[in-house]
Amino acid sequence: MKVVAKRPASLKENKFHYCPGCTHGIIHRLVAECLDELELREETIGICPVGCSVLAYDYFNCDMLEAAHGRAPAIATAIKRLLPDKTVFTYQGDGDLASIGMGEIIHASLRAEKITVIFVNNTIYGMTGGQMAPTTLLGQVTTTSPYGRKKEWEGYPAKMAELLAQSEGSAYICRTSVHNPANVMRTKKAIKKALQIQQAGLGFTMVEILSTCPTNWGLGPLDALAWLENNMIPYYPLGEFKVKEEE
Amino acid sequence: MQKVLMKGNEALAEGALIAGCKAFFGYPITPSSEIAEYMARKFPKLDGVFVQAESELAAINMVYGGAATGHRVMTASSGPGISLKQEGISFIAEAELPCLIVNISRGGPGLGGIQPAQSDYFQATRGGGHGDYRVIVLAPSGVQEMMDFAIEAFDLADRYRTPVMIMAEGTLGQMMEPILIREPVQQFYEKPWATTGCQGRAPNVINTLHLSPEFLEERNHHLQSKYDEIMRREKRAETYLTENADLVVVAFGLMARVVRRAVMDARKKGLKVGMIRPVTLWPFPDEPIIKAAQTARRFLSVEISMGQMVEDIRLAVAGKAPVDFYGRIGITPNPEEILREIERIAEREGF
Numbered sequence: 001m002k003v004v005a006k007r008p009a010s011l012k013e014n015k016f017h018y019c020p021g022c023t024h025g026i027i028h029r030l031v032a033e034c035l036d037e038l039e040l041r042e043e044t045i046g047i048c049p050v051g052c053s054v055l056a057y058d059y060f061n062c063d064m065l066e067a068a069h070g071r072a073p074a075i076a077t078a079i080k081r082l083l084p085d086k087t088v089f090t091y092q093g094d095g096d097l098a099s100i101g102m103g104e105i106i107h108a109s110l111r112a113e114k115i116t117v118i119f120v121n122n123t124i125y126g127m128t129g130g131q132m133a134p135t136t137l138l139g140q141v142t143t144t145s146p147y148g149r150k151k152e153w154e155g156y157p158a159k160m161a162e163l164l165a166q167s168e169g170s171a172y173i174c175r176t177s178v179h180n181p182a183n184v185m186r187t188k189k190a191i192k193k194a195l196q197i198q199q200a201g202l203g204f205t206m207v208e209i210l211s212t213c214p215t216n217w218g219l220g221p222l223d224a225l226a227w228l229e230n231n232m233i234p235y236y237p238l239g240e241f242k243v244k245e246e247e
Numbered sequence: 248m249q250k251v252l253m254k255g256n257e258a259l260a261e262g263a264l265i266a267g268c269k270a271f272f273g274y275p276i277t278p279s280s281e282i283a284e285y286m287a288r289k290f291p292k293l294d295g296v297f298v299q300a301e302s303e304l305a306a307i308n309m310v311y312g313g314a315a316t317g318h319r320v321m322t323a324s325s326g327p328g329i330s331l332k333q334e335g336i337s338f339i340a341e342a343e344l345p346c347l348i349v350n351i352s353r354g355g356p357g358l359g360g361i362q363p364a365q366s367d368y369f370q371a372t373r374g375g376g377h378g379d380y381r382v383i384v385l386a387p388s389g390v391q392e393m394m395d396f397a398i399e400a401f402d403l404a405d406r407y408r409t410p411v412m413i414m415a416e417g418t419l420g421q422m423m424e425p426i427l428i429r430e431p432v433q434q435f436y437e438k439p440w441a442t443t444g445c446q447g448r449a450p451n452v453i454n455t456l457h458l459s460p461e462f463l464e465e466r467n468h469h470l471q472s473k474y475d476e477i478m479r480r481e482k483r484a485e486t487y488l489t490e491n492a493d494l495v496v497v498a499f500g501l502m503a504r505v506v507r508r509a510v511m512d513a514r515k516k517g518l519k520v521g522m523i524r525p526v527t528l529w530p531f532p533d534e535p536i537i538k539a540a541q542t543a544r545r546f547l548s549v550e551i552s553m554g555q556m557v558e559d560i561r562l563a564v565a566g567k568a569p570v571d572f573y574g575r576i577g578i579t580p581n582p583e584e585i586l587r588e589i590e591r592i593a594e595r596e597g598f
Contacts, residue, residue: 042446047312057452063442065315066454068338071308074300078312078320079442081296082270086444104308107301 008032010041012061021214021221023178024052024120028059030184031091031118034192035062038199044087045079047072049101051093052126060091070101073108076115087198089116095125098134098158105164109204112169116194117206119160122213123232130216134158137235142216157235161208165241171203173242177210177233179225190240202244210236249428255393256281256420259323259349259413262397264289266432268347269318270296272309274328277361278417279351282323303328307335307348314344315453317441319401323349325417326367327358329375336410337376341455341466343440345404347397348382348412351420354551354577362577363416365500366552371414372529372559379467381474383411383481384528386499390424398429405436407477414528416551418579419501477530484532485524486539488514492521493598494589495539497560498549499525502579506549509585518593525556533563540567545596549585550574 007013010032018024035041041062048056050069057064067075072090080088097105097119108115124142125131132142132149135157139148149157161175172194176187187209194205210232212224219227253261260282263271271286273279283299290297296313300306306322313320324332329350339346350371354364371384383403385396393415400411442451457463487507489495498506503524513520523539525532536546545568548557554572561570573580573588592598 043444045442045444054456057454061450063445063451064454065312065442065452066456067311068308068334071304071311071335074305074308075312075315077298077305078270078272078296078309079316081298082313082316082318082320083443103301104305107305111298 008036010035010061012059014058016059017055018052019215021212021224022052023211026178026184027118027120027187027209027211028056030188030191031089032060033188034195038192038195040087040195044089045083047075047088047090049090049092049096051096053091053093053120054127056091070096070099071104072096073101073104073113073115073117077108077111077113080113080115087116087195089118091118092120093126094121094123094133094135098160105160106167109164109167110169112171112203114198114201114203115205116198118191119206119208120211121160121208121236122211123157124213124216126213126216137231159236161206161241164206167204169204170206170242171244172197172205174240175208175210175236175238177228177238179210179212179228197244202247250425251428252423252425253390254281254421254423255390255415256351257285258390258426259393259397260285261428262394263321263347263401264293265394265429266398266401267319267435268321268401270313270320271322272298272300272306272313272320273322273324274300274303274306276325276328278353278420279323279325279349281420282349282351303331304334307332307339310346310348311335311339311342311344314339314346315442317438317443319345321347321349323351325351325353326355329367329370333376336382337374337378337380338455339410340374340380340382341378341470342453343408344410344453345401345408346410347400347404348410350412350414351417352414353417360577361417363418363501363579364551364576365416365502366555366576367414368528368550368552368555371412372531380470381529383407383409383477383530385411385413386526386528387413387415387419388500388503388524390419390422391426393419394426394429398432403481407473409473414500416501416579481527482530482532482534483526484535485526486535487522487524489521489523489535489539489543491519491542492539493519493544494547494592495521495523495543496547496549496589497523497525497536497556499528499556502549502551505579505582506585508582509589512582512586513589518589518598520589528556531559531563533559536560536563540564543568544598545592546570547588547592548572549580551579552576
């Protein structure tokens, strides 16, 4: 029998705890496949956030740390500075990265920290039960924006890829989605490119990945994928926002 | 050994380098900034890491990451900044990451002032952040000890896998004294738990999330047993003329040197006064106080605060003698006013 698909070596043999239809599992796998293909598993230190992916240290089969809410880029900064030959990535959600960790992410980018940030944007706080995130769309109903997010009350959703592309320290900033197979493949390419640019020492790298939260959106998995495509992509356009090929 | 004139903050920073410290992460705040400035000058030449963080939150989380690599790392700040660091210190304590945190302390609450104070005593000795944890707290009383305690702090941190704090009044950070420069530390600890990339071993995980209540409790018992060991082995104090003393004055840090002078002057006047100087604030050195309470008729805590350590003295004395308090904030009491307070008590109590 020929093996055509198997678990990447960079994933542990644990079952994901994620809800049905959640795309964290896909994104974990993509990161792990990239680490395998670049032969980085044993040279990598990952930092997981507070949020649904708080348990990512149970899934990635490399050295891992669990950070305080929003602080992963600060932890990554110190690790990379002290171990400059290693590969360092953070895995962060939208509340973690764009709300409580806004300071840490911007300054990691401005300092051109040679790290890779996997930013999973599903427009909502998943783990705490569906509260408004900094990336919640205008009109979107959450438990803390029960009448729909209004610009007069809650202001505007944060466009992190566009924001961080403005920083001179950013070497690779890309936004992708995982709502269909073609975009899953594009996401994998982007993650690999980000890791390679980190290895080349060109600066800060981030892949923002549009993701679903069927449970807190109140949608079935397929409807959630369609909602992402129809509502998120128009506000959060896909593509590369910054690519630094050399110093 | 070479004797040089050094500022307290710089002596502490140099002590950290002597101890093999490889990285400093900090944010400027008076009266601690010379430590950061010293490291900013030194580390680029020593292949070390200096990062001026965007905030105290980021700085202490850099300490978390830096310590996780197995290197000796530190931060330094003062009251308001130490408050911000508490989130990270709680995580570092539970993750059992060795590091040095320095509080060159000033008066609060709020922004307070930049004059020296000891009013962060509660914050330092009760853990400071959320959850059941403690940090070892060393209180130097001179510039030589700023250096020596920095060296010692890294050793304690590694030995017990715990954050260690040095708390010194702002005066001590700013003043100069002649000191002996110590020899570089040669012996270091194995750190098989460090996250350095998992080549040739199973992956290491550094984590403070324990969703199983049984495991969370187990972790807490583990920490407490470590703290019990620290309490058994690391309590440190200096005693001065406490035998047959009617009144025992307790003071720490630079304050203790001022009190010692007042005690000497009181002895010259024939008053039976002694002194105890806690060197570790946590674990609190209760033994010499318990011993003194067998004969002393009264205790007096002198602090640059509104009265914090006095509670630990009362716990140690356990009702065997009354404990008075004399303190100021932002202003270090001078020997004359402490002597007046001693005389006032002696007269009132008929010593």
